[in-house]
Amino acid sequence: MPSRKVRVRFAPSPTGGLHLGGMRTVLFNYLFARQNGGDFILRIEDTDQARFVEGAEQYIIDCLNWCGLNPDEGPHVGGPFAPYRQSERKENYRKYAEQLVKQGNAYYAFDTTEELENKRKEIPNFQYGHAHRMEMRNSLSLSDDEVQSLLSQNVPHVIRIKVPEDETIAFTDMIRGAVSFDTNLVDDKVLLKADGMPTYHLAVVVDDYLMQISHAFRGEEWLPSAPVHLLLWEYLGWKAVMPEWVHLPLILKPDGNGKLSKRDGDRLGFPVFAMDWKDPKSGEITKGFKELGFLPEAFVNMLALLGWNDGTEQEIFTIAELIEKFSIERVSKAGAKFDFEKAKWFNQEWIKRKPVSELEPFVADILKQKGVEVESSFLQKAIALVKERLVYVNDFWQQASFFFVSPEQYDLGSVKPKWNDQKTEFFHLMGEVFKSTASWEAIDIELLFKSQAETSGLKVGELMLPFRIMLVGGKFGPHVFDIAHLLGRQETVSRIERGLNAIAE
C-alpha cells in the first residue's frame, strides 16, 4: 500500500492518434488510481509547437471516454492544479530553470544548430557533457561579461542541465527493480528551449512535483533519460516527494522486431489506434478498434493482459475485477509482441458473454446506418440467434441482414445442380402448409417440414439447404427453423415463393 495519496497522470503529447501502448499506460494508471482511491490526471504535454496537431487533444479525451477511463482532472474537466496543458504553464518552467542556473546545476548555452551539427560531425559519439562542454559556447566556457552581453542582446539560447562527473545514479523502478547509470555517460540535456518552452525533461519533473504525482507510469523508452529526471528532482530540492517510477514494457510489432507503430497496423491489416483518427492535414483516416467493431470492455481487457496477468488462468476480466486485481508487481519486464488474433478472441468472448440487451445499442447503431428500423423485441431475438458467431459487433449486418431485408442474391450454385421438379412441388406444398398451420414455433415448423418431406418421398437432408438459401440467400446463419420462426409465417412463405422463382430462372 502506498504511503501517500495516490495521484497518477497520463501525459501524452497531442501529436496524432492514440495507439495501444498509450492506451495501456492510461489503463494501468487508471486501475492503480481506482484501486488505491487515488486521482487520475490527464496532462497535455504540448511543449513542442512544431509537432502540435489540431484536434489531437479532443481525440485523446474521446478515446479515454470510449474505454470508460475518464480522468478526475484534466484540461476538459479542470481541477485544483489547473491548467493541465503545459503550453499554458509556460511561465512556471523558466523560473525553475533559472533557479538551477543560479544554483550552478544548469547553464546557458548559445550554440546554434549548425554549431552543434558540426561538432557532432567532427567528434564521433559527441555528447554535450563534461568532456566537451567547455569547448562549446555557454555560460561555463564564456566569461561572465560575455554571457551578460549575449543575454542582454537577446541572443537565442537554451538552458542545459549540468550533469555531474563520476557519480552513479541509482533508483528503484517498481517493475525493473534496481537500475543505475554512470553520470559520465549522461549528457547535458536541454531543459529550456530557445523559444522559452521547456523540454519534456524539465516539464515532467516540474509538473509531477506541482501536481503532487505519487507514481509515474511511462513507457520503457524513457528509462535512459531517467537519470536526468532524478538529478532534477534532487537539484530542485524535491527528492523527498519524488514519485515512484514505473517503466512499462513496450508493445512490439507482431512480426519482426521493434516498437509497434501505426505503420505496422496499416501493413499487417489491423488497427493500432483506439478510435478512428483523421489527420487534419492529409485528411487520411486511420482505422481504430472502436470503428472496427470492438467492444470497449474487450479492448480494455485485451490491453490489460498485454504485459500483465493475475497469476491464475483467468483471462476475461471486467473493469471492476481489473481494479481489484491489478498489481504493478505482476507486470512483466519484457516487451510483448502484439497478437491481433488474440485481440479478436477477446472481443468474440465479450460479445458472447454480454447480454443481448447490452449488445442492442451497438447493433441498433449499425441498423441505423443501414437505414433499417425494427422493433426492439425483434432485434433482441435476432441478436440472440447470431451473437455466437460474431467476432466484431460490425459483423452483425453480414450475419443477420436477412432478418431485416430479404436476400437479393441467392447462392444458386449449391442448389441448382441437384434440383428437380419434385423439389419444386415440395416447396409449393410446404408453402401452403405453412400458411394454414396453427403453431409457428420453431419446433413445430421443423416437425411439419420433416413430415412433409416424408410424404413427398424426399430426404430431409436434401431440402434443408435449399430452404436455408431461400430464407437467407447463402450457406450461413443460425438454425433454419429458428430463422423461419423469427421471420414469421408470411415472410417465410413469401421467401419460399421468391426463392422458387429464382431457382426456376
Added chain:
RNA sequence: GGCCCGUUCGUCUAGGGGUUAGGACAUCAGAUUUUCAUUCUGGCAACAGGGGUUCGAUUCCCCUACGGGCUACCA
C-alpha cells in the same frame, strides 16, 4: 559504436532449486451442429548458449549471444 533494459511453446504468459514445465491464442486431427459459426475432445509445440554455486538447476550468480530502447532546442 556507447549506455540501459530484456530473453519459458509460433505468440501472450504461469511456474520456480527436485514439476509428466501449466494455461490461452494460433495451428493440426476428431466429435457435435442435415449451412456456417459456436461447443467439446485430443495432438504438435518452450526454459537462447556456455560456465559456475549445488546432491540437484529452467529457476541463483557470471559471461556470451540475441532482441529491444535511448543516444534531438521530439515526446
